[in-house]
Amino acid sequence: MATLHVLSHSPFTDSHLSSCLRILGGQDALLLCGDAVYALQAGSAQWLALELMPEHIRLYALDEDVKARGLASPPRLTMVDYSGFVALSCQYDKVNTWL
Numbered sequence: 001m002a003t004l005h006v007l008s009h010s011p012f013t014d015s016h017l018s019s020c021l022r023i024l025g026g027q028d029a030l031l032l033c034g035d036a037v038y039a040l041q042a043g044s045a046q047w048l049a050l051e052l053m054p055e056h057i058r059l060y061a062l063d064e065d066v067k068a069r070g071l072a073s074p075p076r077l078t079m080v081d082y083s084g085f086v087a088l089s090c091q092y093d094k095v096n097t098w099l
Contacts, residue, residue, distance in 0.1 A: 029088070
């Protein structure tokens with residue numbers, strides 16, 4: 001069952017990102033929103049962990065949150081708006097929001 005994992009907390013204040021990366025399945029995807037987009041900071045351990053994810057696991061981020069924090073969009077990342085977030089939620093069998 002394909003799952004969209006949604007992270008919104010800063011990867012510098014909790015361990016949700018590392019926990020999520022350990023359980024991602026082959027058909028899963030990861031969507032970063034809110035402060036979770038800080039994981040996209042180039043050179044950070046969190047970005048390295050995202051870079052090391054298998055290629056078949058899709059990585060998304062909310063465009064608005066990335067831009068609001070002045071971060072660059074790395075090549076592997078697919079930016080989505082809120083309509084895209086809803087579309088992704090419908091595309092996957094399950095949505096797991098890490099609170």
